[in-house]
Amino acid sequence: MRQNFILQVILSILIVTMPVSAETTIYRFTKIIDGTGEALLARDIAVESGIIKAVGNNLDRSSNGNLVDMGSLIALPGLIDAHTHITYGLPEAPKGNAWGELGATTREQRVAAAKRNALLTLETGVTSVRDLNAGGGIDFELRDAINAGAVRGPRIFTSGPGIHPANDPSPEGTDKTTPEFLKAAAEKRIESGADWIKIFGTTGSADDLTSRAYYSAAAIKAAADVAKAAGKRITVHSYGIEAVDAAITAGVTSLDHPVGLTENHIKAMKAADIIYVPTIDHNRYYAQHSEEYGYDSNVRANLRVFVGRNIETVRRANHAGVTIAMGSDAVLTGFGENTCELRAFIAAGMSNAEAIKSATLNGAMLLGQDNDLGRIKVGYTADFIAVSGDPLTDINAIISGVTAVMKEGVLVVDHRTGGKVNKPNCGTLY
Ligand SMILES: [Zn+2]
The missing domain is CATH 3.20.20.140 (Metal-dependent hydrolases)
Known part of the structure; x- marks a missing residue:
């Protein structure tokens, strides 16, 4: 247990200090939920050339990357x-x-x-x-x-x-x-x-x-x-x-x-x-x-x-x-x-x-893409979504709360300052 803890600390230091360059954009969220369904001990995702370069905290201090504050939004993989x-x-x-x-x-x-x-x-x-x-x-x-x-x-x-x-x-x-x-x-x-x-x-x-x-x-x-x-x-x-x-x-x-x-x-x-x-x-x-x-x-x-x-x-x-x-x-x-x-x-x-x-x-x-898609992890394709609300407590945060969508490092949907967030009428299940 203790060894695990020490390993975690070492890993998180490694993640945070990974060098990122000037072409890097860092997206800062309130929370990041990985494709495993677990919340990460990190709030920043650094993206460069469509790839996730780093996941950690305060990544902007260790780089000259541009910082995009995603406010209260929560990140999940695309x-x-x-x-x-x-x-x-x-x-x-x-x-x-x-x-x-x-x-x-x-x-x-x-x-x-x-x-x-x-x-x-x-x-x-x-x-x-x-x-x-x-x-x-x-x-x-x-x-x-x-x-x-x-x-x-x-x-x-x-x-x-x-x-x-x-x-x-x-x-x-x-x-x-x-x-x-x-x-x-x-x-x-x-x-x-x-x-x-x-x-x-x-x-x-x-x-x-x-x-x-x-x-x-x-x-x-x-x-x-x-x-x-x-x-x-x-x-x-x-x-x-x-x-x-x-x-x-x-x-x-x-x-x-x-x-x-x-x-x-x-x-x-x-x-x-x-x-x-x-x-x-x-x-x-x-x-x-x-x-x-x-x-x-x-x-x-x-x-x-x-x-x-x-x-x-x-x-x-x-x-x-x-x-x-x-x-x-x-x-x-x-x-x-x-x-x-x-x-x-x-x-x-x-x-x-x-x-x-x-x-x-x-x-x-x-x-057959689990080394490339479906996770917020270093080396993976930069596909992620930003939702309002926490889907770990209410799944509707994903169904009706998708505020921004990034695909391969490009914000292909962005309703942070306007436009209509998709809110489907799922009706009665059965
Ligand atoms: Zn079918």
Whole structure:
């Protein structure tokens, strides 16, 4: 214990005295909360060339760096949304048949909507997303434009079109579930430059809450094997448990959505370090926005029941120590509500620190970027947010209090002296 204390003191002295140059900007906060969910014994973050150069106290005394006083704001790492559909958007508000209206959009309209969604996402404090199903190469285009600095938005890790019977129609008379068919489908994504291979393992989306398996376990494994050999990550969409065993056997990186995981599934996911992205809140979104989609009261009731099942599953998985990442499954008017998922995590029994970790460090682990993103730590990319209020006591400080957002050392959102802080209407959870 005492040795630990001495080590801490030595470390903090090392951190404080790390040299910083004149090009360095030091941001001084009231408090800094790391992606581990712990408050640091430091208030200053020194940024240079988009990288965190030092974290400590009174850093300006040991350098000629510029000091920016962030007042009473609290810093956290830039958030990571592990499940978006950033290319799903309409030129105007939905008129009651949102999916039909989306189907009628032009590519140009989708590109414009994707850019708007990217900005709305930044306003929520999200600086990185994993986008999981997009057509026409719009996701790649947006990713590259953002990386080049031509468009303002979160960095995007993308899958291109998910592997799905609608995206991968089988040639007449052939069995689409063969391992060879799915292997070829995965190879196509790898060639196109996808960062992720997404497999729709089951039905289930929006008002369809079914979970019927599309593919055999052998087929899913064949796609996963070829993806892994190419250094890609794999995720499986399973609304219920119908594709969960196949995904676990295939050794996927993550499982998206599933409700009703058994204790054996939970044990196996933990043992294999498979990350759970439960996307609880998106069914609240569909219920709350049902008029935009033309959903009736029956659909609304079913969505609310599903939210309850999802919360119950997350409660057990979290208790058992499964790594959980925040994914909004945001579509259309859901952008700007990305972080309402954190409220659902608290409802499922997570501590505030665990919820913070799910949206930062766990997201970075999922992306394979945990040496670069998701923490406020020397050497990491300078992505951080400034919130009013303390999210360790009230998670709403993140949901409705994001006052400034820094991405790669640039303040891409700054409402310290004006402009509207994003305050989503998360409505009633269930
Ligand atoms: Zn989705």
